[in-house]
Amino acid sequence: xxxxxxxxxxxxxxxxxxxxxxxxxxxxxxxxxxxxxxxxxxxxxxxxxxxxxxxxxxxxxxxxxxxxxxxxxxxxxxxxxxxxxxxxxxxxxxxxxxxxxxxxxxxxxxxxxxxxxxxxxxxxxxxxxxxxxxxxxxxxxxxxxxxxxxxxxxxxxxxxxxxxxxxxxxxxxxxxxxxxxxxxxxxxxxxxxxxxxxxxxxxxxxxxxxxxxxxxxxxxxxxxxxxxxxxxxxxxxxxxxxxxxxxxxxxx
Numbered sequence: 001x002x003x004x005x006x007x008x009x010x011x012x013x014x015x016x017x018x019x020x021x022x023x024x025x026x027x028x029x030x031x032x033x034x035x036x037x038x039x040x041x042x043x044x045x046x047x048x049x050x051x052x053x054x055x056x057x058x059x060x061x062x063x064x065x066x067x068x069x070x071x072x073x074x075x076x077x078x079x080x081x082x083x084x085x086x087x088x089x090x091x092x093x094x095x096x097x098x099x100x101x102x103x104x105x106x107x108x109x110x111x112x113x114x115x116x117x118x119x120x121x122x123x124x125x126x127x128x129x130x131x132x133x134x135x136x137x138x139x140x141x142x143x144x145x146x147x148x149x150x151x152x153x154x155x156x157x158x159x160x161x162x163x164x165x166x167x168x169x170x171x172x173x174x175x176x177x178x179x180x181x182x183x184x185x186x187x188x189x190x191x192x193x194x195x196x197x198x199x200x201x202x203x204x205x206x207x208x209x210x211x212x213x214x215x216x217x218x219x220x221x222x223x224x225x226x227x228x229x230x231x232x233x234x235x236x237x238x239x240x241x242x243x244x245x246x247x248x249x250x251x252x
Contacts, residue, residue, distance in 0.1 A: 002098040003028040005072035011035035013082035021048040023085040062146035079131045090159035105133035105152040109160040122217025184241035194243045204236035
């Protein structure tokens with residue numbers, strides 16, 4: 001019988017890790033790659049039956065995920081973030097897939113949720129993420145938005161998983177700041193150029209128009225407007241940081 005390892009990258013996720021692991025009890029192994037959490041993430045994960053391996057991420061998501069693949073003991077890999085949950089129908093679909101389709105990789109639809117608000121368009125519209133694949137020959141590249149590299153043909157699964165995006169605005173803007181910095185550094189390392197007019201003035205305006213009007217953020221009311229404006233500033237901020245990395249190594 002084919003076996004499945006769920007790989008969860010975590011750092012200070014004590015508020016998420018229990019429910020995350022609980023949603024993948026069908027797996028043969030739950031492997032938590034812990035970036036030296038200072039809270040009870042590792043303790044809770046071990047109490048839930050997970051195997052915890054501590055390993056420093058150092059800002060490199062792709063390398064951390066590849067490390068997780070190397071540590072996994074099963075035939076199949078299922079990547080899951082600590083704030084994501086596998087639905088019961090998806091769990092059953094995965095169990096059937098790993099037995100009957102050994103040489104394919106799978107995209108899973110991710111539906112975003114808040115605990116007390118609702119938004120399903122614009123920046124929070126459902127997307128597909130490549131998360132389920134045979135372990136053999138698979139690895140991950142990239143710092144901020146890593147790409148999973150796998151030699152297998154891909155298909156989409158029918159049932160969704162759920163992503164509980166943010167608990168509060170403090171968490172949201174911490175991630176906002178972190179990701180804009182990492183994106184700017186990635187652009188610099190890849191030798192990109194930056195135009196003040198094109199990238200700092202025009203590009204953010206188009207980003208707002210796209211998510212608010214073309215992708216339906218306007219249908220999500222107050223939250224849709226807030227998230228679309230934040231997407232404008234996210235886009236502008238990462239290019240502002242990039243512009244000044246090139247101009248003065250980030251110094252003002």
